[in-house]
Amino acid sequence: MTGASTGASTGSRIRDVTGTVWAIIALPLIAILLAFGVGAVIILGSELLVGEPFDPLLPLTAYAALLQGAFGSFDAIVDTLVATSPLVFGGLAVAIAFKAGLFNIGAQGQFLMGALAAVAAGVAVSGQPPYIAIPIAVVAGVLGGAATGFLPGFLKAVSGAHEVVTTIMLNYIAISVLAALVSGPLKVPGSPSPVTYDVGNAGYPVVIGRDGHIGIFLAVIAVFVIRWLLYRTTLGFEIRTAGANPDAAAYAGMRPRRLIVLTMVLAGGLAGFAGVDVALGLTHQMTSSFGTTVGFDAIAVALLARSEPIGILPAALLFGAMRSGASLMQIKAGIPVELVDVIQATILLVLVATPVIRRVLHLRGTQNPLATSPTISRSYGSESVL
Amino acid sequence: MRGITKRYPGVVANDHIDLTIKPGEIHALLGENGAGKSTLMNVLYGLARPDEGEILLDGTAVEIASPSDAIARGISMVHQHFMLVPVLTVAENILLGEETMANAVFLDRKEAHRRIVDLGRRFGFEIDPEAKVGSLSVGWQQRVEILKALYRDARILVLDEPTAVLTPQETEEIFAVLRRLAAEGRSIIFISHKLYEVLEIADRITVIRRGRVVGERLPGATDEGDLAELMVGREVELTVDRGTSHPADARLIVSDLHVRDDRGSEVVSGVGFEVRSGEILGIAGVAGNGQDELIQTLIGLRRPVSGTVTLGGQDVTGHLPRAMNEAGVGYVPADRHRWGLVLPFTIADNIVLTSYYRRPFARRFVRDEAAIEKDADRAIHDYDIRTPSATVRAATLSGGNQQKVVVAREFDRDLQLLILDQPTRGLDVGSIEFIHRQTIAKRDAGTAILLVSAELDEILELSDRIAVMYRGAFVAVRDGRTADKNEIGLLMATGGVDRPAEASTEASA
Numbered sequence: 001m002t003g004a005s006t007g008a009s010t011g012s013r014i015r016d017v018t019g020t021v022w023a024i025i026a027l028p029l030i031a032i033l034l035a036f037g038v039g040a041v042i043i044l045g046s047e048l049l050v051g052e053p054f055d056p057l058l059p060l061t062a063y064a065a066l067l068q069g070a071f072g073s074f075d076a077i078v079d080t081l082v083a084t085s086p087l088v089f090g091g092l093a094v095a096i097a098f099k100a101g102l103f104n105i106g107a108q109g110q111f112l113m114g115a116l117a118a119v120a121a122g123v124a125v126s127g128q129p130p131y132i133a134i135p136i137a138v139v140a141g142v143l144g145g146a147a148t149g150f151l152p153g154f155l156k157a158v159s160g161a162h163e164v165v166t167t168i169m170l171n172y173i174a175i176s177v178l179a180a181l182v183s184g185p186l187k188v189p190g191s192p193s194p195v196t197y198d199v200g201n202a203g204y205p206v207v208i209g210r211d212g213h214i215g216i217f218l219a220v221i222a223v224f225v226i227r228w229l230l231y232r233t234t235l236g237f238e239i240r241t242a243g244a245n246p247d248a249a250a251y252a253g254m255r256p257r258r259l260i261v262l263t264m265v266l267a268g269g270l271a272g273f274a275g276v277d278v279a280l281g282l283t284h285q286m287t288s289s290f291g292t293t294v295g296f297d298a299i300a301v302a303l304l305a306r307s308e309p310i311g312i313l314p315a316a317l318l319f320g321a322m323r324s325g326a327s328l329m330q331i332k333a334g335i336p337v338e339l340v341d342v343i344q345a346t347i348l349l350v351l352v353a354t355p356v357i358r359r360v361l362h363l364r365g366t367q368n369p370l371a372t373s374p375t376i377s378r379s380y381g382s383e384s385v386l
Numbered sequence: 387m388r389g390i391t392k393r394y395p396g397v398v399a400n401d402h403i404d405l406t407i408k409p410g411e412i413h414a415l416l417g418e419n420g421a422g423k424s425t426l427m428n429v430l431y432g433l434a435r436p437d438e439g440e441i442l443l444d445g446t447a448v449e450i451a452s453p454s455d456a457i458a459r460g461i462s463m464v465h466q467h468f469m470l471v472p473v474l475t476v477a478e479n480i481l482l483g484e485e486t487m488a489n490a491v492f493l494d495r496k497e498a499h500r501r502i503v504d505l506g507r508r509f510g511f512e513i514d515p516e517a518k519v520g521s522l523s524v525g526w527q528q529r530v531e532i533l534k535a536l537y538r539d540a541r542i543l544v545l546d547e548p549t550a551v552l553t554p555q556e557t558e559e560i561f562a563v564l565r566r567l568a569a570e571g572r573s574i575i576f577i578s579h580k581l582y583e584v585l586e587i588a589d590r591i592t593v594i595r596r597g598r599v600v601g602e603r604l605p606g607a608t609d610e611g612d613l614a615e616l617m618v619g620r621e622v623e624l625t626v627d628r629g630t631s632h633p634a635d636a637r638l639i640v641s642d643l644h645v646r647d648d649r650g651s652e653v654v655s656g657v658g659f660e661v662r663s664g665e666i667l668g669i670a671g672v673a674g675n676g677q678d679e680l681i682q683t684l685i686g687l688r689r690p691v692s693g694t695v696t697l698g699g700q701d702v703t704g705h706l707p708r709a710m711n712e713a714g715v716g717y718v719p720a721d722r723h724r725w726g727l728v729l730p731f732t733i734a735d736n737i738v739l740t741s742y743y744r745r746p747f748a749r750r751f752v753r754d755e756a757a758i759e760k761d762a763d764r765a766i767h768d769y770d771i772r773t774p775s776a777t778v779r780a781a782t783l784s785g786g787n788q789q790k791v792v793v794a795r796e797f798d799r800d801l802q803l804l805i806l807d808q809p810t811r812g813l814d815v816g817s818i819e820f821i822h823r824q825t826i827a828k829r830d831a832g833t834a835i836l837l838v839s840a841e842l843d844e845i846l847e848l849s850d851r852i853a854v855m856y857r858g859a860f861v862a863v864r865d866g867r868t869a870d871k872n873e874i875g876l877l878m879a880t881g882g883v884d885r886p887a888e889a890s891t892e893a894s895a
Contacts, residue, residue: 232753233753234748234751234752234753237735241728241739244729244730248725248727248728248739251687251707251717251725251726251740252739253707253711
């Protein structure tokens with residue numbers, strides 16, 4: 001009797017656990033599958049438009065090449081990890097803001113300013129020994145990003161200016177500042193193109209393969225540090241409370257304005273670290289066209305990870321793999337690398353449409369009124385959504 | 387409804403419930419929070435699917451898969467929290483989802499207005515279809531909800547705690563409407579926690595406990611004690627013995643306080659009073675007469691324009707929430723979901739919501755999870771919070787248990803002043819008894835208590851003195867043991883006809 005009942009309860013507990021796990025990963029998985037489906041349709045459609053002999057299996061060929069390009073060899077895997085590491089920092093930058101109920105669309109601007117500051121400082125100390133040069137350049141980059149994050153946080157705290165608006169504006173300002181400095185004071189004198197000196201000894205050391213730099217490991221460490229910060233410190237508790245219920249946070253004496261500024265500084269610092277990662281790990285110098293879209297991809301990464309630090313790792317890996325595998329896809333299947341953008345954008349769209357999808361698929365969480373609360377505008381990924 | 391069973395992971399919310407509603411009957415459904423009333427009504431309204439059992443309508447089995455199904459079959463629900471759009475007019479709200487069209491594109495406003503006004507008259511009230519819902523009192527908003535149901539020709543009307551937000555007078559008026567509805571042959575399912583109301587309005591009473599029907603009574607053949615015992619499963623003290631209070635020194639002194647609301651209009655105009663140690667001061671008043679802003683000022687969420695607040699001899703005017711908290715002010719909010727709890731957080735995190743930064747819950751800035759959990763386990767035990775563990779999310783608890791979490795956090799320390807804002811709103815008799823007992827115990831321990839409520843009975847039951855707040859001022863102060871309910875109700879509604887409000891704002895005893 002007792003045996004039977006405990007058996008039944010264990011069974012239901014396992015069902016509960018799998019149910020919970022499913023509830024967490026179902027949406028991201030569906031988003032990814034749908035996005036690749038949409039990508040396939042676009043590939044087939046473009047074939048029809050171009051009028052070449054129709055190959056119904058072309059999407060599979062393309063995706064196989066994408067996979068091979070990302071993971072097909074040791075070097076490919078290292079390249080994927082290198083492409084993943086800034087996305088991890090960027091994803092954390094967006095996620096930590098989401099946790100506080102802030103939508104940091106300005107990760108791109110903070111990323112650029114972080115890279116710029118890291119290069120500027122790196123060039124200045126390029127002759128110093130690495131153990132001095134690298135920390136200085138890293139700190140400069142993080143501060144550059146943090147300063148860029150501070151502005152929208154400060155503006156919101158004092159005047160209520162919405163961070164979505166101010167951070168988007170700052171993205172443009174960052175691009176202009178970068179262009180001005182790289183073609184002005186930071187430019188190598190006499191060089192025909194706007195380019196800075198090399199960061200020299202401030203560059204990240206390569207520790208695996210051709211260009212697997214230490215940023216890969218720093219990114220993994222950052223994930224666990226942010227997780228610790230969010231869940232094990234009083235500051236993290238304040239950030240999560242402000243995101244989940246700002247009124248209760250105010251009542252509990254948590255000083256919401258101060259938290260907004262602090263969170264944006266942290267987020268900016270993390271995005272700046274993403275810039276450091278690219279600048280010191282990969283490019284070693286700055287050109288005016290320095291402008292991968294790490295800061296924008298980071299938004300998709302954070303959404304896919306539901307703003308959970310641990311989730312950032314697989315999410316960033318997915319996007320990193322797509323970026324680094326795309327060129328082989330172009331070579332082998334003739335599909336332009338931009339397809340990756342389409343897939344990425346589709347993932348975002350699906351994730352943003354979460355309530356609709358939950359309802360259509362009868363996913364768990366439909367009965368929970370919290371699940372349908374405003375998502376993207378206020379606090380996607382803050383605990384009020386889960 | 388026959389043999390309705392609904393299981394959720396870990397609980398059987400409804401266990402083979404039979405419920406028969408006759409035409410023209412007002413049928414009251416009684417039960418504690420979490421007893422399964424809402425689940426049963428959700429099944430009836432198509433919001434939840436039963437695992438077993440069937441619903442028979444006029445003798446034939448029907449399947450109700452969604453609220454629109456339910457509405458099509460003449461079943462309507464008036465929720466406790468109104469589902470109205472404040473910026474739309476009465477007519478527009480009623481037409482939402484059930485548009486009366488003149489043609490394919492345009493509404494037939496004229497016809498709709500005529501029907502709304504007619505319906506209103508038929509049930510004894512005049513309503514202006516063009517009035518904005520946001521400008522109506524809660525009592526009238528409720529009538530709009532009922533009209534909405536009638537407009538859809540509801541034969542079965544479910545009212546979920548319709549009187550929770552009403553004054554005694556408004557309640558009487560709504561009851562008159564309900565009786566007319568029943569006289570027309572419509573059935574009404576009336577959910578309430580207030581036993582005397584149920585006895586007054588119901589033709590038949592079904593009591594549910596832990597998902598089962600535990601009894602059916604006729605109002606003539608029962609009384610409050612009997613019903614409460616059925617609900618809770620043990621004998622309940624409906625009115626806690628308040629004993630004698632021993633007020634000592636003045637603990638909180640508020641003088642000439644002026645406070646503005648978010649829009650900048652003055653909503654507290656020169657209020658002055660004192661609360662003594664070991665005394666309960668009740669503030670009665672219809673919602674929206676400045677009570678919220680007064681409380682917010684006392685807990686530090688709002689800065690007064692002028693005036694002073696003194697706590698235990700120290701001037702705390704304009705102090706921030708944390709300073710107020712540390713000065714020994716406890717607060718149980720009326721809207722626990724908004725101010726009292728972080729629903730997605732665990733019980734443990736909610737219990738340390740105001741003390742998370744202090745030892746033993748944190749060392750410098752690192753949380754001590756073990757200490758937090760230990761404290762939560764103790765609070766769960768001391769305050770009888772029914773939960774599998776401290777790591778359960780607050781959102782999953784019943785209303786009564788959620789409120790116990792708040793009470794555990796706010797009561798469980800040395801307090802100078804305890805502010806209770808409708809502390810038992812929406813709770814069942816068992817939880818109310820518990821919270822009232824704790825309040826009395828706090829009073830006897832020498833805490834000054836400020837009790838704000840629109841629930842007159844609660845105020846009358848607990849307060850040593852009662853102040854009536856009307857349009858930002860105290861219009862009268864009465865002794866709590868001798869106060870007359872009707873007089874207070876009238877003062878709440880009118881501010882006192884013969885006395886100008888200004889004359890009695892300085893209402894210290």
